[in-house]
Amino acid sequence: MGGFGFTPEQETLRQEVRRFAQKELAPGALERSKMPPEDLHRALHDIDKKIVELGWTKINVPEKYGGYPLGHVEIGIIHEEVHKVDPTVEAVGGMEATSALLQTLPQDVQDEWFPALISRDRRHSFGFTESAAGSDAAGIVTKAVRDGDDYIINGEKTPLPGATIADAVSISTKTDPSAGFKGISLFWIPTNLPGVTIRPLPWMGNAGLYPSFVTFDDVRVPARFREGPEGMGFYTVMGTLDWLRIIVALTCLARAQASLADAMEWAKERKTFGRAIASYQGVSFQIAEHHTMIEAARMLCYRTLWLKDEGQPHTVESSMAKWFSVEVSVQCVKDMLVLIGHPGYSTEHMISTRLRDVLGYQLGDGPPQIQKMIIARLLIGKAVVG
Ligand SMILES: Cc1cc2nc3c(=O)[nH]c(=O)nc-3n(C[C@H](O)[C@H](O)[C@H](O)COP(=O)(O)OP(=O)(O)OC[C@H]3O[C@@H](n4cnc5c(N)ncnc54)[C@H](O)[C@@H]3O)c2cc1C
Structure with a gap:
């Protein structure tokens, strides 16, 4: 954006996304909008692959994984044009946030996850809300207690959008319950770890968010999966x-x-x-x-x-x-x-x-x-x- 308008490049991007949406998303959009999340995920498989081909999953991801920088105005344009036509599609979504969280983890973890997330062979989502704490994000009760080289996590997250289709979730926990918002730490949790249970939530809309209820029952997570320093979450x-x-x-x-x-x-x-x-x-x-x-x-x-x-x-x-x-x-x-x-x-x-x-x-x-x-x-x- 320069002045009060979009730049010629941003207008070109808008036209390109609009053409893609009309050609690839418009057919079947109404049928998909009525599907339950489990069917929707399967129905979007081919569209997901086209989004990968377009390179949208590499936006603001590190260059070593094929990523490239893009402005947030442009990211807004992509979302606006896609969701005019099909509200169920995850265009770019939270990939930049996922990328930022993943970059706080050790190199071998990044090497394992970045390529799979970019190709959408694996998915990641994040959630902070709990039954007892929504607006008051610092009032969460999910706890992470240090145990040697691990943390033991107990609690729940709901709604945790995307969890039913996710291979890893990032969640907020209390590592120091006495420290209020300064006692919150984030963790990257592979959803196949013992003690993680995920079930779908029956929402009245937004099927493309895959609303989920997730419980963590003595989940043992390596300390190196903590996202950033303790207390900074x-x-x-x-x-x-x-x-x-x-x-x-x-x-x-x-x-x-x-x-x-x-x-x-x-x-x-x-x-x-x-x-x-x-x-x-x-x-x-x-x-x-x-x-x-x-x-x-x-x-x-x-x-x-x-x-x-x-x-x-x-x-x-x-x-x-x-x-x-x-x-x-x-x-x-x-x-x-x-x-x-x-x-x-x-x-x-x-x-x-x-x-x-x-x-x-x-x-x-x-x-x-x-x-x-x-x-x-x-x-x-x-x-x-x-
Ligand atoms: C479509 C959708 C997508 C979501 N996506 C995510 C997500 O990606 N990740 C995630 O973690 N959570 C997500 N959520 C959960 C969402 O963040 C919470 O619903 C929201 O933060 C409010 O929390 P709550 O529902 O527990 O309401 P509460 O915190 O219990 O509040 C209930 C109502 O009380 C009122 N209220 C509360 N506090 C005050 C105050 N101080 N002053 C005045 N009024 C107040 C408000 O009207 C509020 O709606 C999603 C929810 C929906 C429906």
Whole structure:
């Protein structure tokens, strides 16, 4: 991004991703949107391989594994265009976060995992939420207790998106329960270790997130699988969420834009009382208003990604973009479903899937109240805002 627009290269990337999405993702997207996660994973096999061929799994991965750098504005563009067409596909996803976590581990572990993750022959996911601790990420109770060269891990994570298809998960644990958020450490845990149990969660949407409930029962993990120094995990989690929230926001806005486009087409064709419904101000003003809100939210998102690429602080912007964009998306998809009428309420229309998805993202990566708390704390001061 330069000035207030995208660069010619970014526009070219958008066109390329759009063509890929129309050619490879559009066929079958509606059928996939209705599949349970276990079927969906199989159905996406060929698309996953095409994403690997495109090189998206090598974005911001170390060069020695074939990786290459790409800006976060560009990563946002890829997600936005893919999720307009197929909300179930993991385009680039959390690969950069996975890469950062894996690079904290010894070289032989990296050599084993990087190639398999890049080819998507293996998968990794990460989760911090527990039954008793969501918004209060420092309130987790999963414990890691040092035992010689290992740690023994006990606890659970739910929802841990992606775990049912993962070969390794990264989780937050308490290594020093008396130290609050400074007692949190992260671990890379291969899911085939004894004591790891994973079961799917019955979610109302977002099948492509593979929601899972994971328990850790005396799981013995080598100390060399600890991600970074003891006690630094909370900072890593917050730093990762700072930009992943924007990707979540853009994927919701993608669903909103697709819903608006569907509704506009419909409104031109659908007649009531002898006229196309688009001719009524009650309809056309709704479209104008939602388009305006979406564009405002997109600007917040892309400016935040640009700030990240410029190496500037962006925590407040990230939280503003996340709660505002998801709120705008929920209202837009809901209104456009009503505008389309009863066909929109059918599972034969993608808009019903989109509505279930965006509702979930009000929670995913932190609910609106928590985003507002982060904004207020940084604006007014942590000493005043609780
Ligand atoms: C689609 C989706 C994707 C997700 N992805 C992930 C993931 O990748 N990794 C992961 O670890 N977790 C994930 N989660 C879990 C998500 O992070 C939590 O749902 C979220 O942090 C809120 O935690 P909670 O659900 O336990 O709600 P709670 O923390 O119990 O809060 C319940 C509600 O209380 C209100 N509230 C809480 N605290 C305050 C406060 N201080 N002030 C005002 N109101 C407050 C809010 O309305 C909040 O929604 C996902 C969830 C969903 C639905």
